[in-house]
Amino acid sequence: MSGTKIKTLDELRKIRERSKAGTKLRLTGESGNRVTISVGMATCGIAAGARAVMGALIDSINENNLENVAVVATGCLGYCYAEPLVVVTVPEEKPVHYANVDEDLARKIIELHVIGGEIIGNSQLITDGLT
Amino acid sequence: MNRIRMHMLVCGGTGCVSCDSTEVKDALVREIMEHGLENEVQVTITGCFGFCEKGPIVKVYPDNVFYVRVSPDDAKILVGEHVIKGRVVEKLLYGDTPSDIPFYKKQMRIALRNCGLIDPEKIEDYISVDGYEALGRVLTGMTPQQVIGVIKGSGLGGRGGGGFPTGLKWELTAKAAGDKKYVICNADEGDPGAFMDRSILEGDPHSILEAMAIAGYAVGADEGVVYIRAEYPLAVERLQKAINQAEAFGLLGDHILGSDFSFRVGINLGAGAFVCGEETSLMNSVQGGRGEPRIKPPFPSETGLWSKPTSINNVETFANICPIILNGAEWFSGIGTEKSKGTKVFALAGKINNVGLVEVPMGMRLGDIIYSIGGGVRGGKSFKAVQTGGPSGGCIPASMLDISIDYESLSETGSMMGSGGMIVMDEDDCMVNIAKFYLEFTVDESCGKCTPCRIGNRRMHEILSRITKGGGTLDDLEQLKDLGEIIKICSLCGLGQTAPNPVLSTLHHFYDEYEAHIVDKRCPAGACTELLRYTIIAEKCIGCTLCARSCPVPCISGERKKVHDIIQEKCIKCGICYKKCPVDAIERK
Ligand SMILES: Cc1cc2nc3c(=O)[nH]c(=O)nc-3n(C[C@H](O)[C@H](O)[C@H](O)COP(=O)(O)O)c2cc1C
Numbered sequence: 001m002s003g004t005k006i007k008t009l010d011e012l013r014k015i016r017e018r019s020k021a022g023t024k025l026r027l028t029g030e031s032g033n034r035v036t037i038s039v040g041m042a043t044c045g046i047a048a049g050a051r052a053v054m055g056a057l058i059d060s061i062n063e064n065n066l067e068n069v070a071v072v073a074t075g076c077l078g079y080c081y082a083e084p085l086v087v088v089t090v091p092e093e094k095p096v097h098y099a100n101v102d103e104d105l106a107r108k109i110i111e112l113h114v115i116g117g118e119i120i121g122n123s124q125l126i127t128d129g130l131t
Numbered sequence: 132m133n134r135i136r137m138h139m140l141v142c143g144g145t146g147c148v149s150c151d152s153t154e155v156k157d158a159l160v161r162e163i164m165e166h167g168l169e170n171e172v173q174v175t176i177t178g179c180f181g182f183c184e185k186g187p188i189v190k191v192y193p194d195n196v197f198y199v200r201v202s203p204d205d206a207k208i209l210v211g212e213h214v215i216k217g218r219v220v221e222k223l224l225y226g227d228t229p230s231d232i233p234f235y236k237k238q239m240r241i242a243l244r245n246c247g248l249i250d251p252e253k254i255e256d257y258i259s260v261d262g263y264e265a266l267g268r269v270l271t272g273m274t275p276q277q278v279i280g281v282i283k284g285s286g287l288g289g290r291g292g293g294g295f296p297t298g299l300k301w302e303l304t305a306k307a308a309g310d311k312k313y314v315i316c317n318a319d320e321g322d323p324g325a326f327m328d329r330s331i332l333e334g335d336p337h338s339i340l341e342a343m344a345i346a347g348y349a350v351g352a353d354e355g356v357v358y359i360r361a362e363y364p365l366a367v368e369r370l371q372k373a374i375n376q377a378e379a380f381g382l383l384g385d386h387i388l389g390s391d392f393s394f395r396v397g398i399n400l401g402a403g404a405f406v407c408g409e410e411t412s413l414m415n416s417v418q419g420g421r422g423e424p425r426i427k428p429p430f431p432s433e434t435g436l437w438s439k440p441t442s443i444n445n446v447e448t449f450a451n452i453c454p455i456i457l458n459g460a461e462w463f464s465g466i467g468t469e470k471s472k473g474t475k476v477f478a479l480a481g482k483i484n485n486v487g488l489v490e491v492p493m494g495m496r497l498g499d500i501i502y503s504i505g506g507g508v509r510g511g512k513s514f515k516a517v518q519t520g521g522p523s524g525g526c527i528p529a530s531m532l533d534i535s536i537d538y539e540s541l542s543e544t545g546s547m548m549g550s551g552g553m554i555v556m557d558e559d560d561c562m563v564n565i566a567k568f569y570l571e572f573t574v575d576e577s578c579g580k581c582t583p584c585r586i587g588n589r590r591m592h593e594i595l596s597r598i599t600k601g602g603g604t605l606d607d608l609e610q611l612k613d614l615g616e617i618i619k620i621c622s623l624c625g626l627g628q629t630a631p632n633p634v635l636s637t638l639h640h641f642y643d644e645y646e647a648h649i650v651d652k653r654c655p656a657g658a659c660t661e662l663l664r665y666t667i668i669a670e671k672c673i674g675c676t677l678c679a680r681s682c683p684v685p686c687i688s689g690e691r692k693k694v695h696d697i698i699q700e701k702c703i704k705c706g707i708c709y710k711k712c713p714v715d716a717i718e719r720k
Binding site for chain 2: 005006007008009012013015016018019020022023025026027028029030034038039040041042054055058059070071072073074075
């Protein structure tokens, strides 16, 4: 615990901004209209580097101060050849599947798709005909 | 860089702790360390989720998955499946979907807003969810009169039982002449079955400290006291930690947030007497005197602790203050009914499926709380009544399930809101016996200072005992009513003034049950053992002698292969024969 006393409301608010990192995941979880990013974390996904991808997604979300984005691990989706696999679900929209994601693409997914609202076409998994 | 991707919140309320939730937490932490995931997953102890029936509870964020009845052994599968592979562990879910639980659907959490969300032992967690922002705004931008104006405008009424307007209480204390004033938080919580105040203090202690400081600013007090029963060790511990942290951060102490306002809070432990929840007894107790009430007026707002003007509020009342300051009086007064504003926390207990703590907007239909949220009566039995208001309240019969939950409607039934206990009774509960139970409690808890309460309630209890043993007369019922009315009018404090309520309300709603005990010498619910009669149904008896051999008296005659018989004069109504009979040939009436 810090021994320094808070002397103004502004200082309190600064501490609040810093402390938010500690509870953000919970508030995001409680929020109804959150963007969910699922990362395939079955054996195949992890072997292909899903853990690093997940780390990059989380870093990028934190760097961009995004409030309503939840990154969750998910099981094998059956497209083992395309791992690491990332699925972005924006409320009210069709889920978008990204194949062979690396750390670089993970950052782009946050910056272009989640923030910019633009689907990165050439990285999409072709799911037509599959459900 | 913080790469925590998942939070696992384990309930640390007293209910879950007693079901090993601390061990669940330890097991989860061990499992996570074993997989080297400590930089990805954080395990936190939090306050009560309210769904005590299904504890220990573990909630996983950000996916918002709610696990129930988790045991330490489940840690392996939770980490192996959910944390690592992202697969929800279905056998630990409540219902089919992870977060769509009827228990929570109709709730509205204001007082309980942070319970189950933050770590109560971490001031940073509280600050991160706008903690101390209300105090900051009050100290930097509002006059005491403005603060009082907002609380008055919100329509908040005291949650300790009386429903007295909180803003008005603050105003009276602010206006009272005196150089020294106090703010007291009443955390005595003496009603049997109630645990909302304990849960708030265990789950969100800073919200109470912040609200007390706001009250202090509004009324002109620089000292606060939390009076809490020593039987709440976890709440006391977390509250003390919270006080220490708030002082270290300068949020309690001198010149808070650079203002001229200074405020300190101390804890006073009570020994758990019900009467010490009554405000004047409470103050006597804090001063080291006996927990005895005194006549009002003067009210505490003029002559309170150490004879100084004192504003005393209940824990749940305080828990509503910060949201009102942050969201405005209109927001709060928009919730609830015409006269009862905001929400109320209820402790659901008794014969109900979902025992636990719920917070609902005032005005909700009683039946909705019991069926939609509470999940109905346990074991498919039929609903008979619900007891509200504890030892000062009464029983509301099944025919009144449509009433709205607010101060006025509950009082009209002859019961009251009280602190929010709700004990559900089914067909097996005898209303005479229930009335006797509550009266026994008040007889025990009466401080003895005034005669109507000390002696009157004892006389009523004797009459009830007589009735439940089959020795009552119809005259006794008139006596009960007369005595009850006199005790209500003549007693010194609220304890005596309300003690006859459980008797009067059951007499009103369940008169025929009293009559059955007296006229037919029969207890319709089969709960008053001394009125029970065990008989053997001759057609069913196979003469196996099991009952005769099990009878401890013994008072069952009968040879092998012949119909047995119970000698009524000797029977002690223990019911062993009834339980032992292999062919259900014994009747209990
Ligand atoms: C016998 C008796 C017991 C009481 N017990 C409590 C209690 O446990 N907690 C409480 O807050 N108020 C209790 N009260 C009510 C207090 O006297 C007082 O009205 C209350 O603390 C005021 O706070 P409020 O206006 O916020 O409700 C009790 C009253 C009586 C007569």
